Amino acid sequence: MIKNIALGAFLLVSGLFFAQNTAMSGVEAKAFVTKVSSDTKGYKTLQSDFTQTKKLDFLDKSIVTHGRMSLQAPNMLSWKYTKPYQYSIVFKNNKIFINDQGKKSSVDAKSKTFEKINKLIVGSSNGTMFNDPEFTVAYFKNGSYNVARFIPKTSQLIKYIKQIELYFPKNQSTVSQVNMTEASGDTTNIVFKNTKINASIPASEFSL
Structure with missing residues (x-):
């Protein structure tokens, strides 16, 4: 569950194009x-509502969840799933804090795959993601979006991720969609909406 959420969190959002x-x-x-x-x-801050669609090989129907993503520079990131279940995951101080419907736990994220994914998501808000040494980046375009495709280079990430694509609406610098393909072939699509930049975010968003 942690792996799916963390990978889906980065991320951060869609395979439509x-x-x-x-x-x-x-x-x-x-x-x-x-x-x-x-x-x-x-x-300094970024907050969006999101819809996540996950397609698993062994399931006929996709898993659709909804929630809110909150990011505060330099390195705090929160994903709070609200429908159809309550689940929160917060990246803070090199740790992952989890609240699974009232059951709380934490994981040391330092030098872990989750920490690297967190870093890439945070980097999407300040442009530093394009310089991440653990990914090769290729750039694409279509009628509506500019697309940055990240291919992992390290064996640690390759075990989990095949590629991640970030979609930027034309003439905008904020990610509106993320597509991720896992090594297993499972896919995660996240679509962001109602994005707010540099709005005040309560401290409660980064606590469980």
Whole structure:
């Protein structure tokens, strides 16, 4: 459960545009990275509602959940699932704090896969994700989105993740969708909406 949530959390969101995606030129990719990195430097907080759709090989129906994501610079991240069940996962001080319908626990995240995923999600709010040494990044575009595709390079991450795609609406620097394909072939799609930038976030969002 922890692995699925953490991987799904990064993340952070959607596989709707595979056919239309075309590779950016070197000039386009450089301009895109420069704009996102510049625009997001001033981000202190980020909060969004989300819908997560997970497709598992052994299930005929997708698992759809809803909740709220809260991020506060430099490294606090909270995912609170509200429907159809209550589940919270908070990344803070190199630890993962979990509240599974009232059952609380914590995991040391230092040097763990979860810590690296957390770092990449946080990096999506300040542009530093493009420089993560554990991923190879390729850049694509379609009629509605610019897309950054992350392919893991380390054996630790390859065991869990095949690729992660972040979708940025054209002329925007905030991620609105994330697609993740796990090594098993299972997929996670997260769509963000009602995103608020630099709004005040209560401390309770990062506690259980």
